[in-house]
Amino acid sequence: MTGTASPPYRHPVAVIQPLPGIGDMVWHVPHIRAIATHAGTAVTLLAKPRALADQLLAGDPAIADIMPVDLNPGGRRRGAHDGIGGFRRLVHSLRRRGFGSIVLLHHSDRLAAAAWMAGIPDRRGYGWGRQRWFLNTGPFLPLDVKTLHQHTRATRYLRAAGIMLHSAEPRLTVSQPARQAALRRLGAPPGGFVAIGIGSSEHLRQWGTERFAGLAAAVLDAGWPMLALVGGTEDQASMTNIVRSLGEHGARARPVLGWDLPEVMAVLSAAAFYVGNNTGAMNIAAATGTRTYALFGTTRAFDHASQIVPVAAPDIGLHDGMARVSLPQVLQAIQADRGRIAPG
Template sequence: MAGPVLVYTPDRGIGDLMWHLPTIRAIAATTPEGQVVLVARPASRASEVLAVEPTVARVLHAPNYKGKLKGVREVIDFYRICRAETPRAVWILEKIDRPAIAAFLAGVPERRGFGLGHGQETFLTTGPYLPKAMRPAHRIDKLEAFEKGHGLVVTSREPQLKLDPKAIAAVKARYADRPGPWLSLGIGASEPARTWPAERFAETARRLSDLFGAVFWVGGPNEAESARAAIGDLPNNVVACDLPLDRSAALIALSAGFLGNDSGALNVAAAVGTPCVGLMGTAPVPAYSRWLSRLDGGEGRIADIMVDQAVEAVRTRYESERWDNSHA
């Protein structure tokens, strides 16, 4: 058989990766082997997030450079990947031209991409291309139009992220003494405009203490200190900022619910089927999943979201949907 099918996803966020999962699986379904090789930015952490995804055979990294020569460096990097992998096809889930140029120079026989009236189209072999008018559309809308145009079968936009059973077992063992139901708080974010104050998370946790036996503060190592300071002497609140990504996802999956910033953790919550309330700042993620509801402060000001609103949003869904840990 000829070389693999490569799927190129240029976005840097974990959330972006979750949006692409249905498309990636649909492309894999068109191949005899039922798998693709994913080329992704290191910041997406795709190699960790998709470690047990059956439709992704391997994950290769395409760094995102800065500076005047970033475009040239990206072309060279992907050219080298194509020469090493000798793919029979490349699918580019964006309009950027660098991977298309590299695939053309490497002689990849089948090259598909968004197009969008961009220079990329010159280096592609197989349409149809998305119209230029769709450039302002959200990525999910572009993916849906692309899938339809290329005959890809996607029956649901739910990412349904697969988790490593070993990670789930490890989290269960670590927190076996913590009473349920559990609430996870996603306190991290990529920028201040998407970050709700830690003190408001603490006050929300305090006011929801009658519903949840334990509250886990989920974030990166940089959030651990501010989480501990905000928690103070609040009982049954646990700083879980030291978990590797697979165990953090497992903890979210084992929780009855999730409240958090517009971040990768929020998208992971939706992807693993945990009911989640997203605190929206700039460029808010759409409610693409049935598990996700949005709480928007208005005009992208996450600081305008009050504790009363967050408490009401969680409490209302908890009571109407009968949240518990049994869904995990």
Template sequence: MKILIFSFTFIGDAVLSTAVIQPLRRRFPDAHITFLVGPRAAALFTTEPQINAVHIYDNRGEHAGWKGRLRLIKTLRREKFDIVVNLRDSLVARFIGAEHWGMGRSGGNRHAVTRYLEVLQRHGVDTTDAHPHLQLTEKELAEARRFLVGEPSRSRSFSSVGEPSRSQLRIGIHPGGNWIYKLWDAQKYAQLATILSKKLGASLFLFAGPDERELQTQLGGTMHPSPILVKTKNLRHLAAFIAACDVYIGNDTGPMHIAAAVDTPVVALFGSTNHHRSGPYGEKHTVVQSGLQLGCNPCHPGRNPGGCGAGRCAVIDGITVAQVVEAVEGYLT
């Protein structure tokens, strides 16, 4: 049995789609499962134990346009898949010569994971307790634990090592994201970090994407005491670092979904996006909102995301530092 999972380009969407892997493994334990994913997310899954192979779908490069899509179809047809689980509702998936398991017609105001699991349910697959999951190796986890030890004033690459210690609460913070309307004010993150460090005695780890190094350095310089600046381009390393934290705090981003998938409690800040559809999946996580209703929020997903043209989202900016502190303290009681 050969199964192709038609996943996504963006990291967060791809992580959410891993929810289908566990139930497929239970139903077809000897299946060869291939994950089709965008180039930005691919590295996160190449060593995932429950996935046998990863194919890249580069819709802005090699597979752009009809010629590119035709090239992808020919490549996939040679694999002779038995089932394609088409989570992105792609027309390409219907032409690869496999039994097609597709999405329903209406998404509604339901979580993406719920809709993905319904694809399997319609074909009699038991999805009990299914959720997005990244299975890190013991080596990856051990290296992250060694990395996360040391003076909090230092900036580190993944090769930094030390002896494991668990004397302090570890809190990971990621203030970045790929859309300005999703972002909470950076200075509020700095205020939050200072309070958490002083009030809870927490050791703070400041995460950033490859294009957010300047923000990471500037923001880290305003936090007291200074956090450890975690710098890595390797998504598996990032996942292992987050798994070693006791709590993760961040905006609606791919790393937020990575945190939930490695079972780290998430405090997620939402304003412009719909947490019912794309929030951290699972009851152990907390979504913080300001409660402001401007009539336009949430604007994403929607026909005109960011259509106000304000340059920032007043709804997410309305979240107070005290709200986030309270959410974090909820995990300590």
């Protein structure tokens, strides 16, 4: 059920999605597209550089431009929009763009205040706490929605605003030429391949090199001609250890480490299936239509992507990450879903 339609947008329209992860951006793709459709024009997307929206959504007709919001980048670097001076720079950038409407798919009061200071006439968002001071167009979400997943929050907001969301499932499209180019670089064989996501930025979401090595061996033993090991450049040591553990079969495991995001998307879209940690790559694999066996451990599993098959640890009230997710459990999940591990 949809809510009462909110007033029309004023052009140009901006949408802020400031969560930092690639997966965070994937979750919000259907909502950003729905807002653009409702507005009748492509929108400017404001996002953190770490979300790689410029690569993830390159060429998307719903996106007219992408403006970086450089807040809390992590590590030792200070963001260009951090602190009082950074806030002023952000306000100046927003004012210079001349936005008529801005929609915050987040609860940040700092970003709402920047939009107000920039003189954007139509300011919309979730409206919790101090953010509400700086917004002037409803609807606003009830406080209990704040406990829900970020994807669900955005879905509830669009529903309340009367914005048609034909499907809340994130979907990413990869062109056939892009897929073929990535497969050539990978050296994919005719018999297909399985993608394994070995990377993770958080310790509690990391299944571990030893267990990934066991999974790689089991998949190759089942008859798959090749594996694609997906991660970042920081996963080089893990990849090396996995390949070494495979002995003479190590040449059948190909690294996809530190590739540009469009190439990673293309590889994942062509995989027979994907197994990996709860990361951006996992979200991308599912969004491209690839069956995805996601290792959640004791992290709450997602339910907004039909291609995700969650593999979680039994709930005993202990948040110990991946510690109790075993290799037999993962193989059993794949077997139960596909009917077999082997190609077919």
